[in-house]
Amino acid sequence: SSNIRLAVIPGDGIGTEVVAEGLKVLNAAGVKSETTEYDLGARRYHASGETLPDEVLDELRGYDAILLGAVGDPSVPPGVLERELLLRLRFELDHYVNLRPVKLFPGVATPLGQVGPEDIDMVVVREGTEGPYAGAGGVMRRGTPHEIATQESLNTAYGVERVVRYAFEKALARPRRKLTLVHKTNVLTYAGDLWARTVDRLSLEFPEVETDYCHVDAASMFFVSQPQRFDVIVTDNLFGDILTDIGAAVAGGIGLAASGNVNPARTAPSMFEPVHGSAPDIAGQGKADPTATILSVAMLLDHLGHAGTAARVEQAVADDLVERQSAWTARSTREIGDDIAARVAG
Amino acid sequence: SSNIRLAVIPGDGIGTEVVAEGLKVLNAAGVKSETTEYDLGARRYHASGETLPDEVLDELRGYDAILLGAVGDPSVPPGVLERELLLRLRFELDHYVNLRPVKLFPGVATPLGQVGPEDIDMVVVREGTEGPYAGAGGVMRRGTPHEIATQESLNTAYGVERVVRYAFEKALARPRRKLTLVHKTNVLTYAGDLWARTVDRLSLEFPEVETDYCHVDAASMFFVSQPQRFDVIVTDNLFGDILTDIGAAVAGGIGLAASGNVNPARTAPSMFEPVHGSAPDIAGQGKADPTATILSVAMLLDHLGHAGTAARVEQAVADDLVERQSAWTARSTREIGDDIAARVAG
Ligand SMILES: CC(C)[C@H](C(=O)O)[C@@H](O)C(=O)O
Ligand SMILES: CC(C)[C@H](C(=O)O)[C@@H](O)C(=O)O
Numbered sequence: 001s002s003n004i005r006l007a008v009i010p011g012d013g014i015g016t017e018v019v020a021e022g023l024k025v026l027n028a029a030g031v032k033s034e035t036t037e038y039d040l041g042a043r044r045y046h047a048s049g050e051t052l053p054d055e056v057l058d059e060l061r062g063y064d065a066i067l068l069g070a071v072g073d074p075s076v077p078p079g080v081l082e083r084e085l086l087l088r089l090r091f092e093l094d095h096y097v098n099l100r101p102v103k104l105f106p107g108v109a110t111p112l113g114q115v116g117p118e119d120i121d122m123v124v125v126r127e128g129t130e131g132p133y134a135g136a137g138g139v140m141r142r143g144t145p146h147e148i149a150t151q152e153s154l155n156t157a158y159g160v161e162r163v164v165r166y167a168f169e170k171a172l173a174r175p176r177r178k179l180t181l182v183h184k185t186n187v188l189t190y191a192g193d194l195w196a197r198t199v200d201r202l203s204l205e206f207p208e209v210e211t212d213y214c215h216v217d218a219a220s221m222f223f224v225s226q227p228q229r230f231d232v233i234v235t236d237n238l239f240g241d242i243l244t245d246i247g248a249a250v251a252g253g254i255g256l257a258a259s260g261n262v263n264p265a266r267t268a269p270s271m272f273e274p275v276h277g278s279a280p281d282i283a284g285q286g287k288a289d290p291t292a293t294i295l296s297v298a299m300l301l302d303h304l305g306h307a308g309t310a311a312r313v314e315q316a317v318a319d320d321l322v323e324r325q326s327a328w329t330a331r332s333t334r335e336i337g338d339d340i341a342a343r344v345a346g
Numbered sequence: 347s348s349n350i351r352l353a354v355i356p357g358d359g360i361g362t363e364v365v366a367e368g369l370k371v372l373n374a375a376g377v378k379s380e381t382t383e384y385d386l387g388a389r390r391y392h393a394s395g396e397t398l399p400d401e402v403l404d405e406l407r408g409y410d411a412i413l414l415g416a417v418g419d420p421s422v423p424p425g426v427l428e429r430e431l432l433l434r435l436r437f438e439l440d441h442y443v444n445l446r447p448v449k450l451f452p453g454v455a456t457p458l459g460q461v462g463p464e465d466i467d468m469v470v471v472r473e474g475t476e477g478p479y480a481g482a483g484g485v486m487r488r489g490t491p492h493e494i495a496t497q498e499s500l501n502t503a504y505g506v507e508r509v510v511r512y513a514f515e516k517a518l519a520r521p522r523r524k525l526t527l528v529h530k531t532n533v534l535t536y537a538g539d540l541w542a543r544t545v546d547r548l549s550l551e552f553p554e555v556e557t558d559y560c561h562v563d564a565a566s567m568f569f570v571s572q573p574q575r576f577d578v579i580v581t582d583n584l585f586g587d588i589l590t591d592i593g594a595a596v597a598g599g600i601g602l603a604a605s606g607n608v609n610p611a612r613t614a615p616s617m618f619e620p621v622h623g624s625a626p627d628i629a630g631q632g633k634a635d636p637t638a639t640i641l642s643v644a645m646l647l648d649h650l651g652h653a654g655t656a657a658r659v660e661q662a663v664a665d666d667l668v669e670r671q672s673a674w675t676a677r678s679t680r681e682i683g684d685d686i687a688a689r690v691a692g
Contacts, residue, residue: 078531083533083535132497143543146504150501150537151537152483153497154496155496155497157492161491185425186425187587189483193485194485220566221595225457238533244563245563245567249570
């Protein structure tokens with residue numbers, strides 16, 4: 001089969017380091033690829049004031065997929081790179097599914113005392129293009145005692161239906177076939193009602209899938225006390241952000257959490273990235289765990305039709321994680337990448 | 347000192363059962379009180395369609411405090427009792443501080459494997475009267491493919507400043523003197539900016555208090571992986587709802603989580619309630635843990651100036667919790683209430 005044409009955005013902080021290991025594993029997997037690196041993030045912002053020039057965005061549309069490390073730096077005002085680069089990519093490339101597996105691999109330490117890999121195996125299908133992330137809102141009388149600041153969640157039937165449908169399909173393809181909607185319908189009544197009605201309506205098309213509902217506060221608690229409850233979760237952009245960080249915490253930490261910003265309609269390339277941020281405090285020290293990025297590469301391969309290779313990468317990670325527990329010394333970012341690459345190649 | 351004039355709203359499900367034990371302990375504590383019970387909740391809604399009649403609300407204003415069990419029942423459309431009764435009480439009585447301690451008592455089992463009571467001891471100061479709970483928003487073209495549903499978070503300088511100020515005062519009175527703002531400033535830029543500027547400004551008035559900031563997704567993760575990070579947290583209504591349920595999970599479960607809806611200006615009575623809901627599945631079986639309600643009674647006593655008695659009730663609970671770990675059989679709701687009341691009296 002033909003080359004994967006891959007755009008790579010290493011970004012800021014540890015982004016560069018972890019992406020290098022992700023690409024190393026991709027190469028070791030034997031899938032032919034052609035990568036082009038894009039310099040986006042804090043460095044470019046400081047050099048030119050640019051976050052995501054329109055021409056760059058247009059170019060990115062031409063690739064098969066994007067691999068992103070992390071963006072964000074304390075030297076840039078909060079929200080600028082997040083909104084103008086990361087969220088803009090997700091929105092413009094219509095990544096309406098933000099796919100985040102929450103899975104405890106054997107051998108991985110979890111802060112939860114009584115659970116094992118059989119207890120934590122879910123997929124969070126987080127909406128990626130609307131809701132509280134729409135950027136709608138405003139401020140009046142800023143800096144005065146009469147200031148009012150608003151923030152609006154925008155939810156459309158179009159946007160909710162397509163992500164809920166994807167989640168039903170995902171649930172149907174898994175052994176448990178269970179889909180849980182997480183929202184806060186008792187307080188966010190307008191948005192919650194749209195989400196709940198959409199799940200109810202689509203459930204008629206998916207009679208094999210058991211559906212369930214959980215308020216976001218209760219779901220956050222259950223991630224800790226009863227993670228077994230969940231198989232596939234569908235939720236809005238903000239609740240999904242929160243839940244997947246709790247998920248990362250219980251499944252062994254942010255160093256292992258992978259994600260895909262997926263455009264299932266394939267009208268634009270999907271983008272794969274670790275859930276973690278740029279971690280400026282440990283950048284450049286070889287301390288970052290590249291595992292989340294390597295697992296994101298596996299998701300990328302799966303998305304592009306290389307399911308077998310994706311499974312091979314995931315298995316190599318799983319094997320590495322089992323060995324990690326009996327290791328005497330911590331390995332560097334590069335050493336972890338080397339070891340996983342060797343397993344994938346061998 | 348004079349009698350406490352207390353309005354009691356047992357509410358639905360297990361509300362009645364746990365409130366009875368709360369009152370039992372209040373009596374045992376020897377603080378004179380005069381209680382009036384109000385029939386509000388699902389029963390009244392079905393009988394008369396009423397949720398919170400204006401005359402009842404006016405009457406409630408005349409009490410020193412309110413003790414609430416839980417409201418909500420599957421027979422009532424979602425959101426009706428929550429918005430028209432519970433949230434209406436919080437809003438109309440201007441409970442702008444929703445005070446939620448997250449504390450692991452010695453002897454209590456936590457799902458976290460490696461933490462003890464010294465690791466989990468924080469107070470969440472959750473805003474109670476605005477933000478995403480304002481009820482603002484709407485729906486257009488409902489039920490059609492062109493539906494749009496909005497939900498608006500309303501944040502005022504007035505509302506944010508008063509709760510942040512309360513949180514600073516709370517932090518100042520605790521040994522660690524640390525205040526963490528939790529928000530999502532990189533995405534919810536308008537509201538987040540108001541919150542962040544308010545904390546920055548007030549920090550000048552409280553130089554002894556160390557301030558910190560954490561995005562809600564990271565904070566949710568740290569509740570599980572590093573609860574030691576937190577002393578006092580201040581956050582908006584929705585983030586506080588989520589965080590305190592994670593807090594309940596890590597600190598031994600929802601059966602122990604107490605809360606106060608506090609009007610610090612004392613322009614109306616404050617209301618104390620367990621964080622848990624009405625749990626219709628176990629209602630009437632004597633299975634509910636009344637501890638959260640009893641700890642809420644301790645918060646009520648503290649609020650009304652009976653700090654010594656409040657400490658005595660909390661100590662009785664702490665002692666009961668230590669004994670609980672070596673108990674052979676589970677006690678009923680009433681037995682737990684009896685045992686704690688006996689400790690308080692003795
Ligand atoms: C950096 C931030 C804008 C982003 C988000 O909130 O989506 C991050 O937390 C994530 O989860 O990918
Ligand atoms: C019942 C619901 C409206 C309420 C809330 O969201 O505030 C509850 O979850 C709580 O935390 O007291």
